[in-house]
């Protein structure tokens with residue numbers, strides 16, 4: 422009997438060893454890609470290079486920093502959102518907040534008279550991040566904005582919202598975020614002015630917001646009135662139901678730079694839509710720079726502008742144009758700039 426038991430135990434140990442050995446062999450060797458992986462432990466946030474094979478964190482650390490507040494995900498949408506607000510209200514000064522992995526409802530940031538950096542662990546989803554009117558110094562980092570329920574009465578997105586009346590937002594950065602479903606960035610149309618906005622390293626893919634929202638305001642990025650510099654860089658736009666970027670309703674000063682972005686399959690409208698409704702571009706001293714971008718089988722017009730926008734402040738250069746359908750490729754190229762349709 423003893424002998425049988427020890428045989429069974431030996432067989433069990435051998436099997437376990439073989440399994441462990443094969444698991445070791447199958448473990449990913451990790452190849453660092455361009456994307457970043459955010460994780461939190463003991464109040465310390467670590468950003469590493471993400472493995473492009475398995476999507477896990479590699480040993481290559483890019484940055485570590487302390488979070489002043491770590492919001493644990495409980496699944497109670499209202500309570501979890503309130504925790505984020507409370508952390509900002511009670512902070513003595515500028516605050517860094519880390520969201521633990523989860524699927525959150527609506528979160529409010531900014532306008533607590535301090536700067537706020539909101540980062541999230543890998544795989545965190547938030548339906549709406551509202552940047553409160555009056556906010557100065559807000560960074561939103563590594564959040565997935567994803568929603569696909571057509572019954573919703575709001576458009577899940579990062580949005581600039583006032584409590585009423587006209588507001589100002591300054592120095593807002595949106596970095597390494599992913600948008601899909603109904604996810605968009607909506608900035609302050611008719612509600613105020615955004616001064617110095619940066620959108621960096623974000624992905625907009627399968628933004629099919631045409632379910633209940635057949636509205637050009639819901640482009641993947643919609644920029645209303647701006648001052649200072651607006652920069653959209655290193656972003657990926659693919660399969661967008663309406664426009665990728667709409668710069669609308671300029672009546673103030675500013676410069677917009679769109680660089681190193683990728684556009685593909687922009688279904689219904691334009692990669693970049695540039696309108697000035699009230700005054701001419703020159704009068705507004707607004708300029709638009711588009712450089713280092715790839716327009717790849719975009720399936721729609723590349724640019725449009727309203728008739729009041731003149732060409733003199735448009736700088737379009739060093740871009741790559743691929744597989745533009747002949748039906749829309751009626752532009753003549755001129756003047757070292759790339760498209761007279763501007």
Ligand SMILES: [Zn+2]
Pocket residue numbers: 449450451452472473474475476477
């Ligand atoms: Zn890996």
